[in-house]
Amino acid sequence: MKDVLLHESATLRDAMSKLKASGAGIVVVTDDDGCAIGVLSDGDIRTAVLATENLDTAVSKHMTQDFVWVAEGASKERVLKLFDRRIRTIPILDSHRRPIGLAVPGYMAPIGETISRARAPVRLSLAGGGTDFTHHFLKYGGNSLSTTMARYCRATLRKREDSGIRIHSRDLGRSVQLDRFDDIVYDGNLDLIKAAIKVLRPTHGFDLEISSDVQPGTGLGGSAAILAAVIGCFSEFREDYLDDYTIAEYAYEAERVELEIAGGWQDQYSTVFGGFNFIDFNAENNIVTPLRITTRTRLELEERFLLCYTGNGHMAATIQDANRARAGGDPSMVNFAEQIKPIAIKMRMALLKGHLDDLGTMLHETWNLKKRINPGGTSSYLDKIYDTAMKAGADGGRLLGTGGGGYFLFFCKPYRRGDVVEALERKGHVTENVLLDQDGLQTWTTHS
Template sequence: MIIRGRAPLRVSFGGGGTDVEPYCVEHGGAIIGSTINKYAYCSILPKENDQITVHSLDFDMTVKYNAKENYVYDGKLDLVKAALNALDINQGCEVYLQCDAPPGSGLGTSSTVMVSLLMAMAKWKGVTMDAYEMADLAYHVEREVLGISGGYQDQYAATFGGFNFIEFHGKNDVVVNPLRIKKDIIHELQYNLLLCYTGNIHVSANIISDQVNNYKKKETDAVAAMTEVKALAYAMKDELLKGNLNSFGKLLDYGWNSKKRMSNKITNPKIDELYEEAVKAGALGGKLLGAGGGGYLLMYCPYNVKHKVAERMEKAGGQLADWNFELRGAQAWTMDSNRWDYQDIKVQIPEGRFDFKL
């Protein structure tokens, strides 16, 4: 038997940073975003021994453990070890991990990998959890057990999937509001958006730490910026539901300018140049995805200038990505491993079935 877990990566439109403690505990936070058709995958092949072998296909890394040992979090595939502990996996297996985007891309990769791991392991163990329980567990393992800096949004976005307005009312008090957006609006929004890789990998922990410190020190501009970012998330939700997409695009610009005031580490000259080139070519607004410092830029461009924006961003060193929205959340399924034995594949073609005559 092969058990697979898959979770979608996400793009956030507004509210980023307000889902991070202590701001969300003291004031409440709000995020608007959607998942996209780029994924984190986990495959598990159970074994009849105590050996656990983990293969990271993206990093060409293999690490081996014993199912009976006490895991040490030493920076080598700690997400896997923490997930094994969380679901009390005490049987040997092979685990394969693969993600469609690198760490530091701003698409929530580490949290999405965690969700795919837990989905596959829960399926294997026969553990039933609803979406809230799964997202809560993923947050607990990543943020509290491993101490990885970040907010709440990524685990919930990956688990629930689709367009959501997520509110954070306090510690472990999260409400996911699925947005019922007309299909025509979703199609038009996707057509008018560009996803551009900046070429920089960010270190989100450093940026989040700086943002949190600015808030704790009550730096007036940083605190005001967080309040603005939260308010703009509500405004984006309203404009998106109404289908006022050009207004939505302009709100992205307002949100980006507010977010940059939360920490001086959020942007850099390369990112600013890409953004400015896009606006000069006709983009109404956009934002850097994730904590900042690198990763992907999301730009809203009216359809008649989108090609010009794309050309200017590529000339400035940006790398455009092919993508679309994904409305489904995390999933897990099983397959008979014998059907995927590639060592001795034999296919018999019925005689005459493909005898075409021109």
């Protein structure tokens, strides 16, 4: 910019030298405070020389005072409209009218700092959970049927110039501040997010903020959802975007391998892919098959589904540790799988065809099987909630997630859902509607 700036006391000779050296086509004249007070073009100088025949007169006597300029941050649209008036070089001034640049053809509006964002939906497990444990499906195969709900875990990420790391959870009110990647230790403070960073091994410092629409321990797969959101944010800064399978695998690695938290695979795939999915698990590949559910069927499901919060967090760690402790050939687990997998297949067919009348009964069957394989997953308190809903007119339901607490998902026939809501709320329980998500993990970049 200095190449085109002249003080008001400079001469026409100085202006000609500036124009020749810069090739910009204009010079910008400034006062003692560095503020732009006029411009001189090639044509202005030629006119001045012809009139005065003196190159040593001050530019202030010949400059155009009422000149065209744009403010710092001007949009490309604004500049193009000036170009349409055959103006090809336009000074850019800051808020104090100090010149900071020139807008020329090809001008790009300045952008702020790039940040990445992501959101991942929580899942509703419908059937097949338990067969997605590695030790089981390596020998027997497994499947699961799930969908996602329009409640999200969110992450926002920006790069830092230094190697520092800052993580902040808005929901928990907790933060982590580190000088570098090697300082990461697991100490009970946002360890899940630290694990994602460990497996991703970013080469730059960053600020990361996370939040969630759901509380921990609700049985909605929130851990997998927040991991997917975080990993998705980092993917936005890569030259090669991570595909959905790879993001799900990184999420699984962070929770199950890095932190050694027991559990299956369905949560990670469900949240990343979103919508209704039938997932096959075997020794070679885990394959996600999206289901093309009609809009009519999806809308009807939203009207018939009902969530009821039990008021207790689920007991994931205790129950999943017990599941992992079972050998792959444990007879009770094999028997459970032989019964639950056909239900998942039958439920898939019902959803694809839009035949929903038996869906509640199938959910009821999965809940009974789940209680038999994990008696600790229920309690007299939970059984009373379930019985209240069934007596009021629910077709069936199940406790979501591992068990022990969290949310019940109930399925009701038309005209009976209101009765179920009233019965549960009379007992002091909180009921909630279900709005289904169809998009899964979404990532994007924006500018501050």
